[in-house]
Amino acid sequence: MSCHDPKDRSRVGLYVHIPFCQTKCHYCSIYSEPIGVHDPARLCRAIESELNQYKDVDLRTAYIGGGSPTILPAELLVGLVSKIKQTWPTIEEFTIECNPGQADERVLQAIKAAGVDRISIGAQSFDQQELVLLGRRHTVADIYQAVRVARRAGLGNIGLDLIYAIPGSNLDTWYRNLCAAISLGVEHISTYALTIETGTAIEAAVAAGKLEPIDEETDCRMYELAIDVLESSGYQQYEISNFARPGFACRHNLGYWLGGQYIGIGPAAASYWQGRLTRNLMDVRGYTHAIEAGLPVICESEPVSDRQVIWQTAVLNLRMRQGIEIVDFAEKTGHDPLDLFGHVIDRYVRDGVMAVEEGRIFLTRKGMLIADYLLYHFVL
Helix, strand or coil: CCCCCCHHHHHHEEEEECCEEEECCCCCCCCCHHHHHHHHHHHHHHHHHHHHHCCCCCEEEEEEEEHHHHHCCCHHHHHHHHHHHHHHHHCEEEEEECCHHHCCCCCCCHHHHHHCCEEEEEECCCCCHHHHHCCCCCCCCCCCHHHHHHHCCCCCCCEEEEEEECCCCCCHHHHHHHHHHHHCCCCEEEECCCCCCCHHHHHHHHHHHCCCCCCCHHHHHHHHHHHHHHHHHHCCEEEEEEEECCCCCCCCHHHHHHCCCEEEECCEEEEEEECEEEEECHHHHHHHHHHCCCCCCEEEEEECCCHHHHHHHHHHHECCCCEEEHHHHHHCCCCHHHCCCHHHHHHHHHCEEEEEEECCEEHHHHHCHHHHHHHHHCCC
């Protein structure tokens, strides 16, 4: 059964990257810089200028991420939200990421009044030792307070991000994390296995023998535990890492997984727009200077071939619990996925990691455990 609105695939999404943090988390490889060495007002003016280039586009979802958007001075953040919502009153879902230690009730009330209706709180863990290992600056108490503050501000769609497979963790600590998140009554929970990214502090600690990564078997058992605990508590798994109460799946992210177009604004932001994949300059000063000088901010650009559309659609669709809708796939790509990938699908069905039922091709629970490996074989 489909779990999304059919219109989700045609919505164009807007992503705005705020590349500022207080300090770099130990696991993070996303482009960000300390806010203290930059002029955030200047960056926000540049972002608003870039937004003006797309004022005639029919945008339906918006997402401000980072970095840490809530580190911006209140007047800048509220001004940016207002600019977006006033320019695109057609936006149906407006999400902003929030660091638990930066949840100010007056600011959240102001951004809600300006148009934000969904907040994603980067909890990551309800274990203080794990937060320290991850390099997070907030406390466990900050997470509870952030959810309370968001509720008081009138936000009725709250998500929490959690990380599992943290060195030193086990099934018991992960179970307690899940229970803590559920106890807060949020509408959406994302669970991500810790990835040892190149150039991060955790990678250096692992290389030096100071940290021991979680073994693959425990990683898989943690993932299965998340599915069992969250689904038994009323959350539906709609994507490999994402769970939501009925009606609260993130429409913006569904746009990505359904192969929809999106426009990225800000330093390092990526876009899939008008048949091209592009990326902006990964440098705050270079980006703002280019905008102010009337120069292009795109530093990478490549056309998306028909072949890429086919495999990207297949891989992204298969990340979702519902998988590939065969009729939808044929309408978008002009090809029947059973013809294109029949040999792979047949083998995976025999292995019990994939199923074909009711017009859909989807990964089974067993397949979800090894999704990255399986999806690699759908790249033409």
